[in-house]
Amino acid sequence: MSSGMELGSVVKIIKQHAPTSLAESWDNVGLLVEPSSPHTVNTIMLTNDLTPPVLEESLEKKVDLILSYHPPIFSAVKRLSQGKWKDRLIIKCIENRIAVYSPHTCYDAKAGGVNDWLIGAFDTSNVVPVTNAEEIPGGYSHKVNILTKDSTNLQSVLSSLAVKQVSSPITTSSGEVMTVCSVLCNKCTLSEVFKAVEGSDCEVDTIENVKLEKIPVSGYGSGRYATLKQPLTPQEAVDAVKKHLNLLHVRLAAKPGNKYIKSVAVCAGSGSSVLRGVNADLYLTGEMSHHEVLDAVYSGANVILCDHSNTERGYLKQVKQELSEKLKDVNILISETDMDPLVIV
Numbered sequence: 001m002s003s004g005m006e007l008g009s010v011v012k013i014i015k016q017h018a019p020t021s022l023a024e025s026w027d028n029v030g031l032l033v034e035p036s037s038p039h040t041v042n043t044i045m046l047t048n049d050l051t052p053p054v055l056e057e058s059l060e061k062k063v064d065l066i067l068s069y070h071p072p073i074f075s076a077v078k079r080l081s082q083g084k085w086k087d088r089l090i091i092k093c094i095e096n097r098i099a100v101y102s103p104h105t106c107y108d109a110k111a112g113g114v115n116d117w118l119i120g121a122f123d124t125s126n127v128v129p130v131t132n133a134e135e136i137p138g139g140y141s142h143k144v145n146i147l148t149k150d151s152t153n154l155q156s157v158l159s160s161l162a163v164k165q166v167s168s169p170i171t172t173s174s175g176e177v178m179t180v181c182s183v184l185c186n187k188c189t190l191s192e193v194f195k196a197v198e199g200s201d202c203e204v205d206t207i208e209n210v211k212l213e214k215i216p217v218s219g220y221g222s223g224r225y226a227t228l229k230q231p232l233t234p235q236e237a238v239d240a241v242k243k244h245l246n247l248l249h250v251r252l253a254a255k256p257g258n259k260y261i262k263s264v265a266v267c268a269g270s271g272s273s274v275l276r277g278v279n280a281d282l283y284l285t286g287e288m289s290h291h292e293v294l295d296a297v298y299s300g301a302n303v304i305l306c307d308h309s310n311t312e313r314g315y316l317k318q319v320k321q322e323l324s325e326k327l328k329d330v331n332i333l334i335s336e337t338d339m340d341p342l343v344i345v
């Protein structure tokens with residue numbers, strides 16, 4: 001029996017496992033429903049999607065936190081009503097004090113995340129992201145260069161803001177010793193920096209605002225590409241995918257005249273935008289449209305489609321194992337009712 005942990009500490013560990021800074025800008029990740037504190041988490045339920053059966057199961061199993069890979073709240077919410085099935089789920093979570101957390105594209109981009117798990121269907125060497133994730137060091141997006149005669153005064157003016165300062169003295173052409181104070185901040189604190197400097201009595205000469213460039217992070221990013229250690233026929237690739245994803249059926253679009261697959265590109269979920277134009281002998285993803293499949297096949301790639309969430313769900317076993325090591329006082333379950341809505345009949 002688990003002794004439980006406070007929600008804040010649990011969320012901290014979930015974020016250490018997959019930082020929310022890895023999420024795509026359009027995504028809605030993190031703690032989406034936060035019950036009022038104190039909220040002790042004894043049981044976490046991992047699921048790919050929060051559906052009515054998964055919520056029923058969570059209520060039966062007295063779950064305190066649902067970790068749903070896809071975010072159950074995505075677009076801006078103006079009202080929560082009983083008329084919509086997704087709203088009803090969120091209302092029930094709130095009424096029953098169930099917290100909801102979604103990692104989504106943090107798991108996609110993470111090194112060792114869902115895409116690394118997916119490409120594990122094959123015996124590969126040199127797995128790399130199709131597109132590298134980009135991060136701004138330290139989470140700062142802007143640098144404000146301030147030329148001042150009194151850097152000590154400036155430091156006290158900025159001391160209450162969440163910024164990082166780097167100062168270096170310079171001698172101007174007139175022989176005067178000045179200090180360039182570079183203030184690193186994010187977009188939210190940028191206006192506060194300007195306001196604080198303008199409202200202060202410190203003598204500022206010039207202010208320059210520089211937007212910091214994002215730097216690609218090795219090993220993190222969208223999709224994965226790899227070469228195979230041994231070339232496979234399309235049928236052998238299909239068998240490897242079925243085994244890894246525990247599926248009886250997948251769909252194959254075979255490239256004309258193709259014999260062997262030497263390289264693969266994968267993208268969990270809906271892969272067209274990530275895989276388009278990638279030079280690989282095989283694309284493995286959950287779903288692609290008819291026209292995207294035609295484009296891929298006649299541009300030189302075999303395509304295996306498994307339905308969207310079948311390329312994501314299996315990773316939850318790995319998440320359970322990894323989080324269990326860090327959350328020893330919490331019972332972590334994988335939903336038994338979560339499944340892809342499409343079945344081959």
Ligand SMILES: [Zn+2]
Pocket residue numbers: 070268269270308309312
């Ligand atoms: Zn998905």
